[in-house]
Amino acid sequence: MKTILDSAYTFYLEEISYRQNKGLQITLVEAFEGQEQVSLQVTENLRVKAHPIQTTEHSRRFMISFDRPVAWQVVDESWCSFDENEFTASSGALQVIQNSKYFEYVKKQHGWYEHSIGPAKHYRVITENEIIEVISCDEPAVESLSLQGHSHGA
Numbered sequence: 303m304k305t306i307l308d309s310a311y312t313f314y315l316e317e318i319s320y321r322q323n324k325g326l327q328i329t330l331v332e333a334f335e336g337q338e339q340v341s342l343q344v345t346e347n348l349r350v351k352a353h354p355i356q357t358t359e360h361s362r363r364f365m366i367s368f369d370r371p372v373a374w375q376v377v378d379e380s381w382c383s384f385d386e387n388e389f390t391a392s393s394g395a396l397q398v399i400q401n402s403k404y405f406e407y408v409k410k411q412h413g414w415y416e417h418s419i420g421p422a423k424h425y426r427v428i429t430e431n432e433i434i435e436v437i438s439c440d441e442p443a444v445e446s447l448s449l450q451g452h453s454h455g456a
Contacts, residue, residue, distance in 0.1 A: 303425075305444045307364060307395040311335060312355060315429045316363065318376060326368040328427055328434060329447070330395065332361040355430055363447040366396060372415045372422055372437040373408045382433045390426070396444065399424040399435075408437045415439060 307313070313330040320326050336354040343349050368374075389400040399405070405424040415422060419439045427434040436442070 303392055303394070303396050303398050305394075305396055306446060307366075307444060310362065310364075310395070313364075313395055313429045314357060315376075315432045315434070318434070320371075320374075324367075326371045326374055326436065326438075328366040330364045330366070330427075330429060331357050332363070333357050333430060334361070365445050365447055366427060367443045367445070368425075368436055368438045369440045369443075370419060370438065372439065373412060374434065374436040375404070377433050377435070379429070379431055379433050395428050396442070397426045397428070399426050402435075404435050405437060 307330070310332045312333050314333050315328070316331045317329040318327070333355045334357075336356050339351050339353055341349055342352050385403060388402050390397045392398070402424050405422075408422075409416070422437050422439045423441075425436045425438060425442060427436070
């Protein structure tokens with residue numbers, strides 16, 4: 303799904319909230335690959351050189367809003383294993399997922415939404431530390447927020 307989010311390198315989740323009349327709102331802050339190289343201990347026997355991912359005073363903020371989400375979950379990306387049977391037509395921070403087990407679970411357990419508000423889609427928001435799965439009958443709105451000097455390292 304092509305959006306303004308595609309103009310950024312990557313994101314951190316800044317905030318996620320749900321309010322009955324405002325729906326699900328996900329606020330992301332842009333992050334960049336740092337210039338300095340650091341040494342990271344990945345496993346007991348593996349050390350790699352990498353560039354830290356961090357926000358700066360130039361980081362943009364974005365809000366993704368779902369008016370009437372059916373279900374959502376937030377998972378630490380460290381514990382996610384992606385299903386090779388899933389299909390997405392695009393890469394980036396906001397994706398539409400097809401053939402997902404999570405969507406099938408929601409339809410089986412909470413499928414009444416189809417009778418009252420119509421069919422839904424599975425959306426995935428990918429950040430550096432979280433994977434946010436959203437089942438929604440409405441396409442999300444993505445908007446740019448004003449710049450604020452947040453500092454946040456990985």
